[in-house]
Amino acid sequence: MKFDLKALRARKEQVQEAHFEYTQGKISRRDFLRFSSMLGAGAMATGLLSPLERFQMDQAKRLLAQDMAPTRGGTIVNALGIDTTRFDDPARLSLVFPSNYVRQVCDYLVRLDPELNLQPALAESWLPSEDGLTWTLTLRQGVKFNHGKDFNADDVVFTINRLIDPETASGFAGAANYVTGAEKVDDFTVNIHTDRVAADFIYSLFLYQAAILPADWPGDFFTNPWGTGPFTIEEFAPGEYIRFKRREDYWMLGADGLSLPYLDSVEFVSYPDELARISALQEGSLHLAPASITLIDQYQSLPGYDFKSVQTGNLHIAIMQFNQEPWTDPKMREALKLSIDRQAYVDTLYLGYAIQGDDHPIAPGMYPLAPADQTPRQQDYEQARALLAEAGYPDGIDLTALYIDPASDGGFTEGFALFLAAQAEPAGIRIALQPTPDYWNIWLDDWGPNHIGVSNWAQKNTASEMFNLAYRTGSVWNESHWSNPEFDALLEEFDRTLDQETRVTQLAQLTDMLSNDGPVIVPGFRQDFATMVSKLHYNLHPQAFVWMADAWLEP
């Protein structure tokens, strides 16, 4: 992640010093909180800090939070990352929000923490075989499912083999199509076989669908919500709310050496309307909620709440279909790329709470092996116009942008489409906007000449996952119809290489190819925003995962 460690440390020291004085009884709790909020939220409100500094302050507060001893008990009402629709089978999940229910009830073999570090979960360790085709997982002992069964290798074999069974129709089978089967070695050791070397295999165990279910699971998740996770479902009203209760015997321990979670219960409540959320926050009946950056002033003025953000690898994207005019000409792709001012994207759409993108989907600092920083291309209208002329459009070109209509996504994509049109116009690229209610029915079709698509993507666990979904020739979600044999070959090599240093170089080559020649415009990577009661200690996850096990509430 991109931030100045030195400045961060300085601020952290200031806050820690105050914390020390507070613990020594030299300053009152109120003064301490005032001081830390002055460095954080207070300073933000005055607008004195740069977005980078605000981000650092969040980090500092997070570190500070880790210094404080968590307390137990309490209930949280949450509207963040939820979609209270019913589903039968976690293996068939395709959206992140419903997966957040599974996260409270079940565990995965591994997990990515909010800093995107891979952490052991039900698997304690993993090791590839000499030929790289078999992964041996050592499982955690002494774990119990919430219906009483002991967790062992049978459950992992059951879950993995069910995921790759074509009858299950799980997204896992597509995303991790190299997995051929799981085999029990002993009660707490499992071998997972792949048909080719897959360097990123271990990350696939944290795909939404890969929650570990017990071998005796009879199906229908909400009737049989069996898992090893930190909470159990107390009550579920589809479309309205779902209430989770703390489990007494969760395997993961908190800072105080006792079983997590710290909270007694968590309620996920559906508030589709932002105004309704704000009034619920005002009256104190909601503790944690997603927030729009454009209403930041409003959120920051809510007493007792903090506005928080987390850098993500989520992106807006403009797609220039590789097999359609005029995008068959690399000059035209470059011309449109050159007409975008990436800093303006960051400032206009996210008020600075975003980082610049360089026309490939791998956010710097947000993926394993990716560089911490990158220097995107600069806006250059003159050169864009020159390229247009060279490509045979001296008078500019008229394009139509297809995009997800505001009725489907609340105008989230339209904002970017408007921005794109405004940016491209001075270069002579005139973009007419066509909101498209059935965008998700046509997004993989040929759109015909002189079209672009405007859409958005969520961050993936690994670069390989992203490329194999949308950029390899003929891959399932290749919306740009891009096909580059050189890229395909390097991607295959990247997937097969186990040496980390080589992979870093390969990834840089892959992203360079996309950036220089590729069919997409990625102007930046946004932060996600939430507001939460100041007493709540909860780390936002860059991938919109909600996991309440280590959240705690000050008394």
Next chain:
Amino acid sequence: MDQSLEPVLSQPVIQKKNLWQRVFALRRNLTVLLGASILIFWVIIAIFAPSIVPYGINEMASGQVWKSPSVEHPFGTDNLGRDIFTRVLIGARQMVVLPALSVSLAVIIGTSIGLLSGYRGGWVDEIIMRVMDAVMAFPVLMLYLMIIAAVGASVVNVVIAVAVATAPAISRLVRGLVLDLRSREFVAAARMRGEPTSYILFREILPNAINPIMVDALVRIGYASFSISALGFLGLGVPPPNPDWGGMVSEARNALIITPTAPLLPALAIASLVIGFNLLADGLSEVMRTER
């Protein structure tokens, strides 16, 4: 409203003064004056907007979202940092043109249907009027949604949708007028002269029904402004980046708590336009009643 217009019909209009004298005489009616002033104000704005506005309609001021009115941005800014003053003024262009256009279309369709239905009578009248009843039985907004959902949102489609939804009511009004007029002596005389039906309809009946049709149309233009704004509010209006008052209210809804002016000013603009048309229509029907 239809009933209140009835007395106007009881006699064929006699042209006492020329058109300009009549229009000029209207200034003495305060209601007409007020309504006309509001409308003339918006028409002037619509014509000169491009040379008045300080920014482009899609020009985004970096980081300036939901700002309250200031010297740089007299009406504040929206969620993308665009100048609301600019967008309200430019938005006036379509709000002055589109409702009038859709109602003109509706008047042509509705009048033709009403003339035919009223003059022919019998089973033709019966069938046409039952169809019109069926269309009118739909809640208007539902009808718009169905039409726009079927054909897609664009300037032309919005005009068509509003025209289709408005025409049946106009046809009912015209039919009522025709039923009264067709039994008059001058119609009977024309018929005896052997004039063709089209001559009787368009040269004898229509000129004598035109006043109530015009007044009715003015009121309907007001309602059409409202409908077009409602479509914009629902995201089914004129596609972006064209500023749409209804769409602006919808976008600014969430900002009500921080910058109340952002949704309020476009809403006021819509209201003033509707009120302008209604005042003008009220005043005109008043004048016509007294003129008689």
